[in-house]
Amino acid sequence: xxxxxxxxxxxxxxxxxxxxxxxxxxIYAVFSLQNVPDDATMSAGFISGFQFGLIMSIGILSMVSVxxxxxALNDEIKLKVLYNKEHDERLKTIRSKAGQPLLSITSVLMIxxxxxxxxxxxxxxxxxxxAVLAQLAISAGVKLVCMTKM
Amino acid sequence: xxxxxxxxxxxxxxxxxxxxxxxxTTRQTITSIEVGxxxxxxxxxxxxxxxxxxxIEEVFDFSNANEF
Numbered sequence: 001x002x003x004x005x006x007x008x009x010x011x012x013x014x015x016x017x018x019x020x021x022x023x024x025x026x027i028y029a030v031f032s033l034q035n036v037p038d039d040a041t042m043s044a045g046f047i048s049g050f051q052f053g054l055i056m057s058i059g060i061l062s063m064v065s066v067x068x069x070x071x072a073l074n075d076e077i078k079l080k081v082l083y084n085k086e087h088d089e090r091l092k093t094i095r096s097k098a099g100q101p102l103l104s105i106t107s108v109l110m111i112x113x114x115x116x117x118x119x120x121x122x123x124x125x126x127x128x129x130x131a132v133l134a135q136l137a138i139s140a141g142v143k144l145v146c147m148t149k150m
Numbered sequence: 151x152x153x154x155x156x157x158x159x160x161x162x163x164x165x166x167x168x169x170x171x172x173x174x175t176t177r178q179t180i181t182s183i184e185v186g187x188x189x190x191x192x193x194x195x196x197x198x199x200x201x202x203x204x205x206i207e208e209v210f211d212f213s214n215a216n217e218f
Contacts, residue, residue, distance in 0.1 A: 080171060089191050090179040150188045 004083050005073065012069045015062040022059030029055060047118040047125060054111070090150055098143040107132045152211035156184045158202045173197040 029052045072078040085091065095101070114128035159169055166180040175194060182188035183198075190198065190210075199209045 077171070081176075084170065084174050085176055087174065088176045088179055089194060090182060090188050091176065150182055 001079070001083065005079065008069050008073055008079070008082070012066055012073070015066045015069065018062040019059055019066065022055050022062060025055045026052070026059060047115070047122070050118075050129075051115060054115075094143060094146040094150060097146050098139045100139070100143075103135060103139050107136055151186055151189050151214065153183060153186075154209050154211075155180070155198060158204075158209065162202075169198075169201070172201055 029048070032048075072082045110128050110132045114125050114132070117128060118125035155169075159166070166177045166184075170177045170180045173194065174197065179188065179190075179194075183190050183194075192206075195206050195210055199206045202209060
């Protein structure tokens with residue numbers, strides 16, 4: 001359990017760092033929105049809006065995870081429940097059937113690729129975002145079906 | 151697969167959550183095993199049986215084992 005406690009501590013540091021980066025990028029995005037040129041297109045606005053939304057989601061999710069992990073670290077039972085949840089054989093099977101964690105990794109990579117591609121070609125941006133949404137929806141569907149069947 | 155987990159749990163006035171915590175699994179997994187939706191691995195079956203001080207065969211019913 002001590003090993004897991006160290007792992008949780010490391011996760012708290014990582015999530016705190018992510019929150020700080022997201023807040024810094026969010027503040028930058030808010031100020032950069034004021035300097036929008038008059039000839040800016042709607043798609044350019046959509047991409048920057050998407051980036052802002054993504055940054056805010058990452059920040060909020062990281063903050064929530066910091067609070068959750070801190071609570072678990074201060075309570076032995078909550079820590080054990082968290083450990084059991086992560087090492088539960090049934091959940092591991094369900095996750096693997098739903099294509100996790102590979103699907104999450106490819107989704108993150110595709111979102112990064114979409115943001116970069118968005119600066120050059122808006123069609124590629126929409127296609128990649130649609131593909132990510134589709135694969136996440138399929139994975140969530142499979143997970144839901146497996147959870148009710150197993 | 152049929153099991154005696156629910157019966158043994160009731161005898162000890164133990165909740166699914168408490169048993170899950172003791173054997174290192176989640177409450178949902180205990181529910182699934184009890185209703186026969188999920189077949190526990192050998193390790194988990196051993197942990198559950200060991201917790202109740204019984205053998206695996208005394209907790210899990212292997213009469214339909216050929217179906218698996």
